[in-house]
Amino acid sequence: MTKNVLITGTSTGVGFESAILFAKNNYKVYATMRNLKKSEKLKQKIQEENLNIEILPLDVTKIDSIESTVRTIIEKDGKIDVLVNNAGAGFAKTTEQASEEEIRWVTDVNYHGVVFCTQAVLPYMRKQKSGQIISITSVGGLVGQPFNELYCGAKFAVEGFMEGLATYVSDAFNIKITCVEPGGIATEFMTSAIEKSATEGQFATGEYLPIFERYMAGNQKRATESKDQVYQTGLEVAEVVFGIAQNENPPLRIRTSKWAEDFCELKTKADPDGTKLVKQITDSFL
Template sequence: MKKNILITGTSTGVGYEAALLFAKNDFKVYATMRNLDKSTPLKEAISADNLDIELLPLDVSDNESILKAVNTILEKDGKIDYLLNNAGAGFAKTLEQSTLEEIDWVTDVNYTGVVRTTKAVLPHMREARSGHIINVTSVGGLIGQPFNEAYCAAKFAVEGFTEALATYVSKAFNVKFSMVEPGGISTEFMTNAVSKTANDKGEFATGEYAPIFQKYLEGAQNRAEAGEASPYQTGKEVAEIILDLALSENPPLRIRTSKWAEDFTQLKTQADPDGSKVIAQIQATIN
């Protein structure tokens, strides 16, 4: 029987590319998205290559929607081998500029959604004594960055959540956990981030924050013009790393997706690049 995978956020970007790539590598793919009206490009790709992909509606902000999708898969296959928590949204504003509603939204989409889907799938993997949960986080889950405090906080939360589960669930129940930590991804994710960032005048930072934001942008532009490595990758490039991770017999807890991401996070990761040392240290206290 084929291995199967549930992927969230497959309408564009990494999720879209991962759905195609896993299907082309002999996985049964359950490609989910909040709004199936956005599934036309994926449907066309499925038809063109006769791919084993089934589309399901799943909104990571809606627990009933998650449970319905999970139960549909279990009724068809009796198992879920992999969960790829990919759905997320970018956001960059100062704390003062952000509304509490926006902060709640960023946290819900990027962190609580991961908790909901993991909570729905984990019992079945535990009972099967098999499974791999892969969470797409970010270098922003390791390094706080200007104007990204709400987004970074949500991704930091995913990092802590995943690491904590890995300390005791993996060894006891053979359920693996991994975090994929890209830099920027040049997909619709970035377009959506911009649309959520600007105020009604199209400004990204106002008042006393405006000159800081301008210097931040100028610095990024100067580094690009100087030929420094770009943080941006394509969704396909990141998806290829996710596939390699899924196929690995002993997948790491953490993996960055580019040299830029490795260099950017080195001060935080050099003592334990893949997270295995800290997991072993904590497991030693409970075994």
């Protein structure tokens, strides 16, 4: 029987590449995005390669949108085998200078969206006694970084949420949980954002500005001198995501490159894939 996968944030990057990769490997793909006007590139790929992909609207910041899309999939297929929580957005700004609206937005997109999408699929996975939830987090979900504290806070929250969930749904309902933790991902958006931030200093002013300028200089240096080591393509990360979906016993967490592994080593050395900790907590509480 063909497995199906629901992927959020598929207009570009990891989500786009994941949708294509899963479809090429005989999955029925439900590729979702907030703005369907951004679906032309994916539609073209579907047509060119005759891919089994259905594009649906889904805004991870709106519960009714999430629930509606999940209902649509269940009405069509009666099941959801894999959820890939990919939708998210970067954010670099000092806590002091971020507005209430910005703080709520970065948390909604990067954390609440994961929680509500997961909540929407859990009843169906529980009833079918199988399923897999893969969340794209970040090395920023393990290691706090300057000017990214609000983004990192949201990603840390995803890691804690998924870790806690894994301690009981995996054994009880055969629902597998994994956090995929990339380092930098090379995209046109990232490049333009770095250049714009560096030239306009838009994310920091006053006494923060000299620190921010040093931070941006470091970013630019890494982007030019160590691009091959630091930055991966969306496809490279998508290949890790797909590999996890094929794994009968997937890890709780996985970094997607040697650079990401090295960057997080102080946090992960004792339990690189998180499975020891999940077992310890499960044994202690259950």
